[in-house]
Amino acid sequence: MKQRDDDVDTTTPGARPAQHAPRGRASLRAAPAPAGPFRIDTEELRSRLGELHPDDEPPLRFLPELDRLVEAVNTEAGLTREGAAAVRERLLSALSQQVRLSALAASDPGTPTPGLTHPVFISGLPGSGASLLQNLLVEHPGVDSPTLWEMLYPVPRTEDLPGRRALIGRARAHVETSRRHVRPRTVGRFREATRPGGCHQLFVNAFQSPASGMHLRIPRYLRALEASDLTGAYAFHREQLQAIASRIPVDSLVLRAPFHAARLDDLLRVYPDARLIRVHRDPVAVTTITAGVSTGLRRATSDEVAPRAVGREWAGRIERQLAQTMRAGRRLGPDRLLDVRHADLVSAPAATARRVYRFIGVEPAPAVLDNVRILARSTAAPARPPQRFEAADFGLSAPELRERFGAYIDAYGL
Structure with missing residues (x-):
């Protein structure tokens, strides 16, 4: 895949981050x-x-x-x-x-802290179906994922019911604030305080989340982060996850973040027995959705948001991330790595879920697959036709994007 430096500013300041010695x-x-x-x-x-x-x-x-x-x-x-x-x-x-x-x-x-053995990491960019897959999987009683409020507040101030309700309320306010800036687009249907949340929130607490660029225009920082070693951030991710998992007695823990597949070396240093699921969708759609969501979220904090610049920035970042995803995945065998296509997830959710359950190592009962079908069907029919993001809204050309992402599209039949 040809690489381009299409970020607004691709200068990488300084050297690699220092080791994380306590200060x-x-x-x-x-x-x-x-x-x-x-x-x-x-x-x-x-x-x-x-x-x-x-x-x-x-x-x-x-x-x-x-x-x-x-x-x-x-x-x-x-x-x-x-x-x-x-x-x-x-x-x-x-x-x-x-x-x-x-x-x-x-x-x-x-x-003793929970062992967190054989965790499953789902990796997929916004709009890829990664969130849908995570939510379908937790229909199985032996599979769980921390909720969004737990990801935002992995160590609550108190474990009592009023304290927990207060944090859930804060998480709901957080969700509602972000939704105001992307409506009436079809995004974030599973973004609820008490639904499974993305574990990229845990990287925010180490100030090293590659997903921060969704909310903020910080291209130089993110480009430097691409070249940084995130092993320390993953180690802190595990510490926080252990605090959460001590309250979740479950056999299979499923986690999700958009960048795990591209940071596989860092992930495996901390979770050497991890398994990875990559969710793939036409990168033209994914790039357009990511640019659209990012444009909306950035407008919550800034009046200086230019959609065409956001589109150019994300096209370059996604191109680099997908190239790294393809290279990194070659190091895992089929017992550790599973590829799922968005088209299959949407057209045959129960069959796709059954395939993923077997990869995880749990057997789905018929009732579980029935619940998967019902949940998938409920997300496929919005009450009103949504307003779609278009590549041209962000200064992008769909044919040119397909050419740029040609190797990735061919590799996964997209």
């Missing part, structure tokens, strides 16, 4: 101020974190990564006042999750 709060340094007034101040984050956790002084982690992310947000994202406030709260939540995870580990260091 104290004092290392939270102020990031450079952007030209505009709406910025993120790490000193303010440190102050607010101290107010939220006055009795805790654990060593915070991934602070160099936080500094780089904040610098990128301040210089590239063009935040509005409301956008800066939303980003500030998300970063503060990430730091709070670090504090609570450290406190949880220190509360009873002798307690």
Whole structure:
């Protein structure tokens, strides 16, 4: 697959990220101020974190990564006042999750953590059907996935019912905010606080989520992240997942994020027995949907969103990611890697689910497959005809995209 550098800015600043040695709060340094007034101040984050956790002084982690992310947000994202406030709260939540995870580990260091053996990772870009597949699979009683609210808050402040309801309410508000900017498009049908959530949320707490570009224009940061080693972020992903999994007694844990297949080496260093499911769809549709969703989500935080620039940026990023996905997958055998096509998932959901269940190692009862059919049917018929994204909306040409993605299209019969 031919590579192109079509990001808005493809400069890669600095070298590879430093190793994630713990550092104290004092290392939270102020990031450079952007030209505009709406910025993120790490000193303010440190102050607010101290107010939220006055009795805790654990060593915070991934602070160099936080500094780089904040610098990128301040210089590239063009935040509005409301956008800066939303980003500030998300970063503060990430730091709070670090504090609570450290406190949880220190509360009873002798307690064994869940083994998380043979986890299943689904990888598929927005619109590929990865979320649909994840939701169909959890119809089986032996398969589970953490919900969106658990991914957003892997270590709750309290385990009591009122505290849990409050977090679910916050997660619902988070979903509703994002939906306002993509309606009436057909996206995010399974994006609910109590439905399975994407585990890319756990990378946000290490300030190294490749999915951050959906919400923010930070092309230089994301290009640098593509060349970075995410092993440390995956290790932190596992720590958070263990905290969640201690509350989920299940045989098969299924996780989903758009970039797992492209980061397979990093993933396998932390989850050496992991299995991977790749969901494939015509990359013209996937690129268009990703550009459309990203355009809408970025408008929640910035007034400086140019759809054509967003389309160009995502076309280049997706091209590189799919090329890396194809290369990485050659290292796994059929017992560890399963490819699923969106067309098969939509046209024959029960048969496709049965195939995936066998790959996972669970046997579906007829009632489970009936539930799969019902759930798939309910998502296939929206109440109103949706407004579709078109490639031309983002300065893209469908024939040119098909030529660019020709090797991928041929490899998977798309």
